[in-house]
Amino acid sequence: MIPIRSVPEVLARARDLSSPALEDALGRLSPELRPLAEYHFGLADESGRRVDGAVTGKGVRAALVVLSTEAAGAPAETGVPGAVGVELVHNFSLIHDDVIDCDRERRHRPTVWSLWGIGRAIIAGDALLALAQQILLETDSAVTTTGAAAARCLAEATGEMIAGQALDMAFESLPGIDVDRCLSMEAGKTGALLGCAASLGAILAGASAPVTSALKDFGVQLGLAFQAVDDLLGIWGDPSQTGKPIGNDIRQHKKTLPIAAALAAGDGYAGELAELLTHEDLADGEVARAATLVEKCGGRMLATDEAKGRLAAALDALGRVQIDERSRDELSDIARFVVAREF
Amino acid sequence: MIPIRSVPEVLARARDLSSPALEDALGRLSPELRPLAEYHFGLADESGRRVDGAVTGKGVRAALVVLSTEAAGAPAETGVPGAVGVELVHNFSLIHDDVIDCDRERRHRPTVWSLWGIGRAIIAGDALLALAQQILLETDSAVTTTGAAAARCLAEATGEMIAGQALDMAFESLPGIDVDRCLSMEAGKTGALLGCAASLGAILAGASAPVTSALKDFGVQLGLAFQAVDDLLGIWGDPSQTGKPIGNDIRQHKKTLPIAAALAAGDGYAGELAELLTHEDLADGEVARAATLVEKCGGRMLATDEAKGRLAAALDALGRVQIDERSRDELSDIARFVVAREF
Numbered sequence: 001m002i003p004i005r006s007v008p009e010v011l012a013r014a015r016d017l018s019s020p021a022l023e024d025a026l027g028r029l030s031p032e033l034r035p036l037a038e039y040h041f042g043l044a045d046e047s048g049r050r051v052d053g054a055v056t057g058k059g060v061r062a063a064l065v066v067l068s069t070e071a072a073g074a075p076a077e078t079g080v081p082g083a084v085g086v087e088l089v090h091n092f093s094l095i096h097d098d099v100i101d102c103d104r105e106r107r108h109r110p111t112v113w114s115l116w117g118i119g120r121a122i123i124a125g126d127a128l129l130a131l132a133q134q135i136l137l138e139t140d141s142a143v144t145t146t147g148a149a150a151a152r153c154l155a156e157a158t159g160e161m162i163a164g165q166a167l168d169m170a171f172e173s174l175p176g177i178d179v180d181r182c183l184s185m186e187a188g189k190t191g192a193l194l195g196c197a198a199s200l201g202a203i204l205a206g207a208s209a210p211v212t213s214a215l216k217d218f219g220v221q222l223g224l225a226f227q228a229v230d231d232l233l234g235i236w237g238d239p240s241q242t243g244k245p246i247g248n249d250i251r252q253h254k255k256t257l258p259i260a261a262a263l264a265a266g267d268g269y270a271g272e273l274a275e276l277l278t279h280e281d282l283a284d285g286e287v288a289r290a291a292t293l294v295e296k297c298g299g300r301m302l303a304t305d306e307a308k309g310r311l312a313a314a315l316d317a318l319g320r321v322q323i324d325e326r327s328r329d330e331l332s333d334i335a336r337f338v339v340a341r342e343f
Numbered sequence: 344m345i346p347i348r349s350v351p352e353v354l355a356r357a358r359d360l361s362s363p364a365l366e367d368a369l370g371r372l373s374p375e376l377r378p379l380a381e382y383h384f385g386l387a388d389e390s391g392r393r394v395d396g397a398v399t400g401k402g403v404r405a406a407l408v409v410l411s412t413e414a415a416g417a418p419a420e421t422g423v424p425g426a427v428g429v430e431l432v433h434n435f436s437l438i439h440d441d442v443i444d445c446d447r448e449r450r451h452r453p454t455v456w457s458l459w460g461i462g463r464a465i466i467a468g469d470a471l472l473a474l475a476q477q478i479l480l481e482t483d484s485a486v487t488t489t490g491a492a493a494a495r496c497l498a499e500a501t502g503e504m505i506a507g508q509a510l511d512m513a514f515e516s517l518p519g520i521d522v523d524r525c526l527s528m529e530a531g532k533t534g535a536l537l538g539c540a541a542s543l544g545a546i547l548a549g550a551s552a553p554v555t556s557a558l559k560d561f562g563v564q565l566g567l568a569f570q571a572v573d574d575l576l577g578i579w580g581d582p583s584q585t586g587k588p589i590g591n592d593i594r595q596h597k598k599t600l601p602i603a604a605a606l607a608a609g610d611g612y613a614g615e616l617a618e619l620l621t622h623e624d625l626a627d628g629e630v631a632r633a634a635t636l637v638e639k640c641g642g643r644m645l646a647t648d649e650a651k652g653r654l655a656a657a658l659d660a661l662g663r664v665q666i667d668e669r670s671r672d673e674l675s676d677i678a679r680f681v682v683a684r685e686f
Binding site for chain 1: 372373375376435439442443444461462463465466467468469470472473474476477480481483488490491494495498499501502505506508509510512513
């Protein structure tokens, strides 16, 4: 059996495979929008000069697409349009999210809207979403229709992701939310696109329904595990790692999983927490007290269990079907890597 | 030969055919987004109560899709998912445009963002765009792939429309633009989606490439004619008809076709016009003078000729191919109707 590659190798390989296609795709944008997109993807600076060593994310989504292609027995190249499509949709949502949240910085750089204005940022995001569909639909010929199936999967995931974002925004004006609604929001916001990514390569490879559905389930569960870890880091994460102040989600009054679970506990600590969270601006001491209260109410434990349980469910899903063994091991490693951030 | 239907009959029939499917599509949006979309489409008021007699547009795009389906010899019903897709994309762009232009009213009602905020309006528009793709891709089965071809046509047109909007926004900061660039912007902003609408039904009907391409050409030319008329009305339109103050595009410093052509004339009148347009706020007398100058520089004549020429080209395109005679006549009538607004 061929030895499996390490996670950094898998990520680097997916990036090397998909980056040229992604750059080609961005090159098709109009001259007014291309600089904004290339800047956002870290390929150019704000004056349009090319930048070496792009400042982008880890490319987990692209790696999932590539691995799912190989899991279904097809060459990695078959999945490249899928990797491009998923990255375009992910970044469309980031550009719009930054406008919606009024965030001026992402990955230590000014956001698109803060440089070019809200109108151009909206349009640039829209263009990435339309382009993602085009890229997948162009892969079809008279004899293959896997691109259409992939485009459909991506459009559905995009719709679920947007519904999750809308629910997240609605939570802001509620005093508390129950844990199930919070999980359903996170399934949309994070799970849907990861589920799509983890099955899109297999769809492009023409895999059977049981294979694509198991891979999708793997991705959705992984997305929920990832989001639970993100929620833990949003309260207890090391600022030197997260780039955000400690207790950031508490400061921003976000209704994440540990906070929702703590508020739902209904005891005296939960009451004190609810009262604290009504304060507009929280002092450092209040943030620390709120974090302690979330822990006392069992919010930290619940989110930790959620992360572990979802990771186990993701790995289980991979075991349910017949796929390429090496890809299964590499997908499992990626899943453990994504969840294994310090929390 | 079956007598052709009048334009109002054709529009009403397309609306009757596509409205239930459009409402079903909107019903699939999440509970947080559905009220915004139904309000925008005039199906509900801002508190979510159903409204009788929807306050929507004339539905020209849906009618073009339905007629192009019949032109290709298929029953009108085959084109319904296309009519829904085109209306969803058109309205996605309207919701985002209103945010970008800070317009507080559309069709005498408050815009989505002015009621629900910028963030929710962005998300609601995004949701319509993703939904449009889903609707078309769902029409395919194991034996038909016309939905994928239609989805591709729609994604391409959406990309061109967005590129046109981006160019339009870039024009705002330029003192003058040449007529060709202005026309290329209008081909994107208005022509692309009308071209898609006029061919989408034929694509769903599985028509041959010459037929779909002639119908697309018809729609693109019609879009350019329509936009030229819109530009004329933006300066000389009767406020009681347009719902906007006289000389509105001049007040808003828009670079529409007659204005671009006038500024490009390069004579003394053009110089006076350019100087006038540097004024931040224009008095009524200045707006009237600017309109006179646009006319003296030949801008009104050029846009009028453009509207007539593009209408003729649209009708020519219809004559190029073998399509159902009745549909050809009805498409011609729709084209004349769209362009025949007072100017």
